[in-house]
Amino acid sequence: MTKTVNHWIGGRTVEGTSGQYGPVTDPATGAVTTQVALASVAEVDAAVAAAKAAYTTWGTSSLAQRTTVLFRYRALLDAHRDEIAALITAEHGKVHSDALGEVARGLEIVELACGITTQLKGELSTQVSNRVDVSSIRQSLGVVAGITPFNFPAMVPMWMFPLAIACGNTFVLKPSEKDPSAANLLAELASEAGLPDGVLNVVHGDKIAVDALLDHPDVAAVSFVGSTPIARYIHATASANGKRVQALGGAKNHMLVLPDADLDAAADAAVSAAYGSAGERCMAISAVVAVGAIGDELVARIRERAEKIKIGPGNDPTSEMGPLITAAHRDKVASYVTGAAAQGAEVVLDGTGHTVEGFEDGHWIGLSLLDKVSTDSDAYKDEIFGPVLCVLRVESYEDGVALMNASPFGNGTAIFTRDGGAARRFQMEIQAGMVGVNVPIPVPVGYHSFGGWKDSLFGDHHIYGNDGVHFYTRGKVTTTRWPDPADAPAGVDLGFPR
Numbered sequence: 206m207t208k209t210v211n212h213w214i215g216g217r218t219v220e221g222t223s224g225q226y227g228p229v230t231d232p233a234t235g236a237v238t239t240q241v242a243l244a245s246v247a248e249v250d251a252a253v254a255a256a257k258a259a260y261t262t263w264g265t266s267s268l269a270q271r272t273t274v275l276f277r278y279r280a281l282l283d284a285h286r287d288e289i290a291a292l293i294t295a296e297h298g299k300v301h302s303d304a305l306g307e308v309a310r311g312l313e314i315v316e317l318a319c320g321i322t323t324q325l326k327g328e329l330s331t332q333v334s335n336r337v338d339v340s341s342i343r344q345s346l347g348v349v350a351g352i353t354p355f356n357f358p359a360m361v362p363m364w365m366f367p368l369a370i371a372c373g374n375t376f377v378l379k380p381s382e383k384d385p386s387a388a389n390l391l392a393e394l395a396s397e398a399g400l401p402d403g404v405l406n407v408v409h410g411d412k413i414a415v416d417a418l419l420d421h422p423d424v425a426a427v428s429f430v431g432s433t434p435i436a437r438y439i440h441a442t443a444s445a446n447g448k449r450v451q452a453l454g455g456a457k458n459h460m461l462v463l464p465d466a467d468l469d470a471a472a473d474a475a476v477s478a479a480y481g482s483a484g485e486r487c488m489a490i491s492a493v494v495a496v497g498a499i500g501d502e503l504v505a506r507i508r509e510r511a512e513k514i515k516i517g518p519g520n521d522p523t524s525e526m527g528p529l530i531t532a533a534h535r536d537k538v539a540s541y542v543t544g545a546a547a548q549g550a551e552v553v554l555d556g557t558g559h560t561v562e563g564f565e566d567g568h569w570i571g572l573s574l575l576d577k578v579s580t581d582s583d584a585y586k587d588e589i590f591g592p593v594l595c596v597l598r599v600e601s602y603e604d605g606v607a608l609m610n611a612s613p614f615g616n617g618t619a620i621f622t623r624d625g626g627a628a629r630r631f632q633m634e635i636q637a638g639m640v641g642v643n644v645p646i647p648v649p650v651g652y653h654s655f656g657g658w659k660d661s662l663f664g665d666h667h668i669y670g671n672d673g674v675h676f677y678t679r680g681k682v683t684t685t686r687w688p689d690p691a692d693a694p695a696g697v698d699l700g701f702p703r
């Protein structure tokens with residue numbers, strides 16, 4: 206073990222005092238490289254206290270002051286892209302190019318936050334009644350907490366804190382304990398950009414730290430991204446404690462392929478979206494629904510492409526797919542593949558038992574492709590979160606949409622077709638929060654919001670974009686009457702104002 210990741214509180218590194226540490230593993234070698242401090246309730250209290258103290262000045266800082274810091278932060282992040290991506294690869298395992306993509310998508314939200322002046326302009330209606338004007342403004346909430354998953358250790362935190370602090374809040378981030386280092390670098394760079402101490406704090410930890418944030422009376426709102434069972438728990442607990450909550454959960458994203466689709470384009474997209482980041486993306490395509498007679502041909506083309514993917518350590522530029530996050534997760538993913546045939550699927554590609562020469566202790570698994578998967582099988586029903594693609598076959602567009610809408614998840618979805626009318630109908634009928642038309646992973650750009658439906662999101666607000674600004678602010682409407690100096694007094698009127 207070479208390194209300890211500590212907390213970042215009040216603008217400096219704070220060593221853990223709970224005596225509890227979690228192991229951080231390099232998924233490519235299986236070696237524990239780092240220990241991460243796990244916060245006690247008292248350490249969470251210290252982070253919230255630092256954020257609360259910083260809010261007294263940051264909450265009233267000028268927009269110019271905030272955007273000056275954010276523009277500097279954007280430049281620093283840009284200069285440190287490689288360093289952030291290398292930390293992601295070392296602890297998550299994804300290939301470096303993919304980690305760079307993650308940083309780029311996180312940077313988008315910092316860029317959005319640089320333009321917060323436009324988003325916070327408010328509204329004014331003049332002369333709504335005689336001499337009466339009405340203005341609407343949005344004000345910050347106070348201390349906001351963010352709890353984030355392992356699969357995007359930089360991007361998902363960046364979905365949250367840049368907008369939250371641009372809106373005038375202060376922030377306590379609790380990153381995934383599986384890959385904690387990127388979060389600290391993000392916080393250090395914010396400090397270097399001039400963010401005042403205490404505006405952005407990072408506490409590492411597990412359920413103890415999360416529960417301390419959910420119970421803390423000084424935390425006004427909670428943004429969560431992670432698995433569905435925990436998202437449901439976070440939403441219920443934080444809401445019961447009177448907090449504003451957005452809790453984004455897991456997914457099972459379907460791609461509907463109509464008979465008129467360009468099958469090569471569909472196969473390229475299916476392979477990229479199912480196996481990219483070893484399937485550890487909440488927007489990964491994990492179920493392809495083939496309509497009509499194209500099933501055999503589509504499966505053949507997916508197989509041909511999947512067989513060529515090079516698996517290896519994320520820091521090897523020739524690798525296209527890295528390992529899974531932990532050995533336990535790898536074994537769980539493998540169990541879906543080994544159990545699939547007994548539940549009626551045809552196992553076209555079996556990635557279990559894969560190893561990489563020289564890295565035998567890494568958390569490897571190859572690409573798996575399951576055909577003719579039934580909707581009551583475990584491989585279909587569960588979010589596997591690994592490189593396993595299920596193919597389902599249906600007779601018609603209507604059958605495909607009915608199958609997809611029966612899923613309890615509703616995160617991302619896609620249709621592949623050359624028929625604009627069918628695509629438009631799909632956009633209207635499908636029950637999911639993000640739709641791709643010939644785009645397999647329709648992650649919205651920063652200025653549109655990201656969020657799913659059904660069990661993929663608990664709460665009312667999607668994340669970032671306009672919804673993000675709304676989530677991190679609350680509205681205030683002022684009705685003003687300034688009588689003209691020449692007016693006679695209005696007099697008493699007990700009627701309800703009309």
Ligand code: NAD
Nearest residue numbers: 353354355380381411412415431432435453454455456487
């Ligand atoms: P996870 O739910 O296990 O963990 C997420 C966070 O919750 C972590 O910070 C973790 O420490 C904390 N946590 C875990 N168990 C807890 C408990 N019992 N009580 C309180 N806190 C707890 O998720 P993960 O495995 O880190 O990430 C993968 C999951 O996240 C997948 O399901 C994926 O689909 C989902 N995800 C969703 C989105 C989205 O935008 N909808 C984006 C990324 C990931």
